[in-house]
Amino acid sequence: MRYIVVALLAALGTGAALVYDIARPHVHPIKVADQRKMAERQSQLLAARALTVAPPAIARPTGLFGTADVVDGDTLIIGGVTADLWTIDAPELEQYCERGSTRWPCGQDSRRLLQSLVKGRRVACRPEGPPEPDGRFVGLCFVRDTPCGQDNACESDLTSLNLAMVEHGAAMDIEGQYMDAQADAREQKIGIWRGRLEPP
Incomplete structure (x- = not known):
């Protein structure tokens, strides 16, 4: 079929070529310019993305060890x-708990208990749970003479400060990790469970 069309065009001469040229679809020059600009813009965007440097990830400590300063009932500085x-989660420092008409500074009580558990000794912590977006360290902490990782003592949280605070009724279990210990503290009505408190 193609050979027949070519033969006809050859037979008809330049007039047929002119007809073919007129019949061929044309793209408007403005549309061509727009397409060229869009292609250039896409190239610029790709180049800019390639040059964009991702912000450095916040390094998460693999462990902490040293003398601990107690901030409140669930926060240390090491x-x-x-x-x-x-x-x-322990009560905030300025928080009060209530029992009937009696109010007491349960936030201060929680801090004092954690201070008594630490007693100026060294504390070792290992990270636990997903990293915090702001880079804060979250972990299990133990009163120890050596860092975590030198033996298997940090593998169990049975001697952790975390569990001890819940056992003494000085903090709430917020993820179901220490449900039994919290239930025992509530039953004994010790610490924050002596009365009523708003969740920290």
């Missing part, structure tokens, strides 16, 4: 790093 005790 070597300048703030460590939140994983899966527990």
Whole structure:
């Protein structure tokens, strides 16, 4: 079929070529320019993305060890790093609990208990749970003479400060990790469970 069309065009001469040229679809020059601009814009965007440097990831400490300063009932500072005790929440420092008409500073009580558990000794913490977006350290912490990782003592949280705070009724279990210990503290009505409190 193609050979027949070519033969006809050859037979008809330049007039047929002119007809073919007129019949061939044309793209408007403005549309061509727009397509060229869009292609250039896409190239610029791709180049800009390639040059964009991702912000550096916040390094998460693999562990903490040293003398601990107690901030409140669930927060320590070790070597300048703030460590939140994983899966527990203690009353805020200024928070009060109530029993009938009696109010007491349960936030201060929780802090004093954690201070008595630490007693100026060294504390070792290992990270636990997903990293915090702001880089804060969250983990299990133990009163120890050596860092976590030198033996298997940090593998179990049975001797952790986290569990001890819940057992003494000085903090709430917020992830179901220490449900039994919390139930025992509530049954004994010790610490924050002596009365009523708003969740920290």
